[in-house]
Amino acid sequence: KGTVLCKDEGLPCLNGGVCALYISEIDDKCIKRCKCTDDYIGDYCQFYAGFYSATIGLVVGLFVTLLIILFAVILIWYCCTDSFFGETYFEKLEQLELVNFYLRLHTVMFARLSNNK
DSSP states (O other), rough: OEEEOOOOOOOOOOOOOEEEEEEOOOOEEEEEEEEEOOOOTTSSSOOEHHHHHHHHHHHHHHHHHHHHHHHHHHHHHHHEEEEETTEHHHHHHHHHHHHHHHHHHHHHHHHHHHOOO
């Protein structure tokens, strides 16, 4: 596969690629193509092979980040909304503060009544 080098100046192989003769799988003829180094791919060795793996890594990283953000939003929404009771976290917090206020008021009033005896 492309082991016979050719001296074709018309084939613009880039990035260290060289012209090589390949046997066509369709009609058993020799065709001239660029034989690329391991670091480059493409018809003329014009693409850096590491670029594609870096791009795939970037896309996967962004996808995972979006999934984490979506999970966090759903978790926050679920924690702040209690569909069983129909009350939000903040409504429950207001009720707890009101209960705490009445408990403190009761404690103060009980203490005053105890002191008056």
